[in-house]
Amino acid sequence: MRMMNTDLRAEPAATATENLPAVELRGVRRTYGKHGTAVNALDGVSTRFPDAGWTAVMGPSGSGKSTLLHAAAGLESVTSGEVLLAGTDITAASDEELTSLRRDTIGFVFQNFNLIGSLTAEQNVALPLRLGGQRVSTRDARDVLASVGLADRSRHRPRELSGGQRQRVAIARAMITRPAVLFADEPTGALDSSSAKSVLALLRDMVDTSGQSIVMVTHDPAAAAWADSVLFLSDGRIVDHAHSPTAPGVAERLAALEV
Ligand SMILES: Nc1ncnc2c1ncn2[C@@H]1O[C@H](COP(=O)(O)OP(=O)(O)OP(=O)(O)O)[C@@H](O)[C@H]1O
Ligand SMILES: [Mg+2]
Numbered sequence: 001m002r003m004m005n006t007d008l009r010a011e012p013a014a015t016a017t018e019n020l021p022a023v024e025l026r027g028v029r030r031t032y033g034k035h036g037t038a039v040n041a042l043d044g045v046s047t048r049f050p051d052a053g054w055t056a057v058m059g060p061s062g063s064g065k066s067t068l069l070h071a072a073a074g075l076e077s078v079t080s081g082e083v084l085l086a087g088t089d090i091t092a093a094s095d096e097e098l099t100s101l102r103r104d105t106i107g108f109v110f111q112n113f114n115l116i117g118s119l120t121a122e123q124n125v126a127l128p129l130r131l132g133g134q135r136v137s138t139r140d141a142r143d144v145l146a147s148v149g150l151a152d153r154s155r156h157r158p159r160e161l162s163g164g165q166r167q168r169v170a171i172a173r174a175m176i177t178r179p180a181v182l183f184a185d186e187p188t189g190a191l192d193s194s195s196a197k198s199v200l201a202l203l204r205d206m207v208d209t210s211g212q213s214i215v216m217v218t219h220d221p222a223a224a225a226w227a228d229s230v231l232f233l234s235d236g237r238i239v240d241h242a243h244s245p246t247a248p249g250v251a252e253r254l255a256a257l258e259v
Pocket of ligand 1: 033039040059060062064068
């Protein structure tokens with residue numbers, strides 16, 4: 001659900017969206033549990049994830065990375081604060097609005113692919129649209145598979161694909177609704193380094209050629225170095241933000257947070 005440029009002056013469509021972040025968090029808190037044992041998974045997080053940009057989210061285990069991703073994607077409610085997804089405050093949205101917003105605006109990719117084993121690649125890819133009540137032609141699903149380099153694997157089932165290929169099917173499935181933001185939680189966590197590289201190169205290409213907005217959690221400094229910037233979390237707070245990251249620079253910052 002991208003904002004359209006309604007300005008009638010002859011300007012490129014991108015101008016209207018440049019200042020509007022794809023996702024914005026304002027003072028977001030997420031507390032789990034009750035008084036004595038309460039955990040502040042997110043402890044007042046404010047940030048903007050840009051349109052046409054790739055942000056990596058890093059931090060020690062338990063620092064709130066997955067909680068941040070789920071809150072930003074509207075998959076989990078927040079205790080306080082605001083989450084603006086493509087300009088809409090999702091913390092104020094009804095369940096119905098939230099369901100359609102999630103379906104149309106976000107894509108989500110998981111570490112362990114979460115493909116359905118009994119369905120072919122093209123059936124897996126078509127699933128989000130089918131679940132949304134839309135008819136999908138086989139051709140649409142195949143086109144998206146072709147865009148992730150799997151034109152010749154559309155009739156294969158997940159067990160007949162390599163890990164990197166499975167993750168590319170999962171990315172195709174997330175992209176079929178043309179989401180404003182693609183969220184990925186450790187998308188290369190289960191892959192060997194060469195499969196990881198093919199997935200990261202695909203994500204990079206989506207940002208560079210289509211202006212996709214991507215938010216990716218990773219533990220791997222080499223993966224984070226493919227992104228445009230890196231957010232560092234510690235104890236539910238943003239403690240640093242690096243632009244044009246390098247793997248050694250990211251590794252050093254992370255090591256300092258982990259002590
Ligand atoms: N459903 C839940 N109930 C209670 N506590 C939770 C729940 N989910 C997360 N937490 C707590 O919130 C904190 C942040 O968890 P989160 O999963 O966001 O961390 P993370 O940075 O993604 O960690 P990892 O790198 O291990 O995946 C942790 O202390 C965790 O124990
Ligand atoms: Mg996590």
